[in-house]
Amino acid sequence: MKLRLGTRGSELARTQSGHVAAALTELGHEVELVTIRSEGDVTSGSLLEAGGLGVFAAALRRALLEGEVDLVVHSLKDLPTAPVEGLVIAAVPERELPFDALCARDGLRLQDLSPLARVGTGSPRRAAQLRARRPDLTVVEIRGNVGTRLARVHGDATTQGDLDAVVLARAGLARLGRYDAATDTLDLLPAPGQGALAVECRSVDISLREALAELDHAETRACVTAERRVLAELEAGCAAPVGAYARFANGHLEFTAAVFNAEGTESVTARRSVPADTDPDALGREVAADLLAQGAAAVTPLGATRESQLEDFHHEKALWAPGTVEALVGRRVLLPRPEGPLAQAIRAAGAEVDAVPVTETRPLPFALPGRRDWLVLTSPVGVRMLTEAEVDLTDLADRIAVVGPATAAAVEATGARVDLVPPTKSDADALLAALPQDPASVLLAGSALASPRLADGLAERGWDVEVVHTYTTATVTDAPDVLAWADYDAVLVTAGSIARAVVDLLGMPDPHVAVVTLGEPSAAASDAVGLRVDAVAATQDGPGVVDALIRALTEENR
Template identity: 55%
Template sequence: MRVGTRRSLLARTQSGQVAALIAERLGVEVELVEVVTEGDTNQTSALASLGGTGVFVSALRDALLRGDVDVAVHSLKDLPTGSFDGIALAAVPPREDPRDALVARDGLTLGELPAGSVVATGSPRRVAQLAALGLGLEIVGLRGNIDTRLGKVASGEVDGVILARAGLARIDRLDVITETLDPIQMLPAPGQGALAIECRAADAVLVSQLREALEDPFTRAAVDAERALLRTLEAGCAAPVGALAEVAEADEPGDGHQVWLRAVALAPDGGVEMRRSASGPLADAVAVGERLAQDMLDEGAARLIEEPARKQQA
């Protein structure tokens, strides 16, 4: 079985982990096939100007549809929320810690960085939430792989960078983290920390095999709620929107598990923010996300979400 992956260290590592599980649980030989995406070759332009996080996905999906690979592994937060003809999201394995993490000079936390310190991130969501904290930090843009980003701190070019904790965990670099950020301070991107396993929708047997071997129902429900919120808000990577769903036992015995979803939409400069939450039965995870998004839209979230797009067009 050929498993398609991007060429970065993180992508190859997480795809290798999935490939090992496929080999073990399906009893097949597995080969990693590297695919270059536009997001990999262009390391300078902002993701929004390249068309959003989907630039990391399209080349792998094209390879699937051509038959060059049988399975593709993505960071789930990179997947556009709409369906894609001919491609099935076959499985979502157990999620890594979805929180954001700070890597700063001298072991400092966000609260310990002096006013005027330079913190780098390529995410409008992180920029807005950092600004909303009112710490007096200078926030600058950033692209590149994990080593490139960490090197900015090591060289003294910036005082800190913010990354997804899950990526550092997967390449065994948790030791560099100086603070894991509480979601109360910074809600992660929808789907952050989770992987998406895709294959051709016509390969019904393979879809079933992958789901049975790799699917985690609690992770699937959580990311379904987060992505339903993002889809209903019609927000892309340029919109400062964060969301995190968690699955817990219902308060009443016998009611099974519930999904609890928190979300935030912010003005690009963090000057205005809207934080809301909702919950519902596990089986209604998508409806929970859609309902919360609609409530936020009814309260004016669209004005916050549309602002980045207007600025980009200008």
């Protein structure tokens, strides 16, 4: 059988895929490695929504679903627990030892490191356990691939060694032939699925599934099934400080799982030793229930279904989708409006987006005045209301001004030309400042709920202002697709009516949820209903919103 095996381009990913390719070759199959690189559309659309996928797993799974490759290989500990329709994990080969390794200067072990020694890791699970064992150490958050992290200890031609040690997965080092860098094997509880690979293919490829079944290691699959079921039941992503390790010993399946707080000062642990033929999925559920009963949710925040891809060896930023921002990867944003370019732009920056309308647009009957000097439009919806009424925008005025790039794009899509867009912010004040000082006639067509600030400002200037309400908005009766506030990192308020609807429908957000608004009027409306505004987007397009989200989510209190 000729097979195309999709792999990411990193050294570790190609090495892991190479192991699977070699095993398949020994079975008589012809295997071609196909490098899959993240592109701008990887983080948009149904894949991300279906499983909370990160940019790396999504890139491989997209290629698989679209038929570019026949199978892909994942590091199982970094793979989201939610299944993806149309795909199946057809094989879990025998795992490497799933423990963590210390790579330190001068061959030092953990116990030999001096007080205040700087130890780097990108994993909250490792950081918590390191702090518990050695609270006198300085744990430093680091990013990068294996080589980059090791260079932080030993230095190289481009990196100065600024750490005393780093902690890496033993399995990754072994697969890369770099286990000689390890100076100590740590007794930290590993991540669920650590050391194991997942070979995934399309569900409908029955013959391929049968071929891959020869690579499946039953004991490994049983162990990782129990481990990952705990993660799924806790609804904790791989960024959460959760450890789980199952193994077969003396005719039993022995299983330990624990939840830690970030400081390493608190934890809850559950252990089981059950007959070897026990259902591993049921075992995972039982252990997760035990952890929750012991107060796991009070030890560390649980319940967020997002999955972080910011752990271990998946930090080669060159493989991220263009425009991906580290501060947004793994974050979940509530966008209370329909799917569209704005949601796609936020996803392309690395965040997960729930685009759920909380208001509905209701067209109003309207009559238009004669031709004016200016037509001013302040939202894409306002443009749509006119075009759906079969109004040619060019018949309404000599020139068209809009509040920002999104509205400009909507106007240009009709074939009309935009004559003025505020050069800085996308709000009524910026538009008012950008319009000419000399009096003119103007038509303001838009929402009946819009702030009168722009119309009043132009009238004070002596302009002949005609306001036409083409639509209004009302809060929907229900938004079943919205999760609990605890599951979100930020909410984007796109209009004053949205601010009111969010509070009316969902209640006040939790204190940790950042509130970002599109312009000062939305900020004022948010403030009026009790929402604390953390950042205001300078423009109403993707770049402006992404910049505001970064500012809001990188504040010290986040």
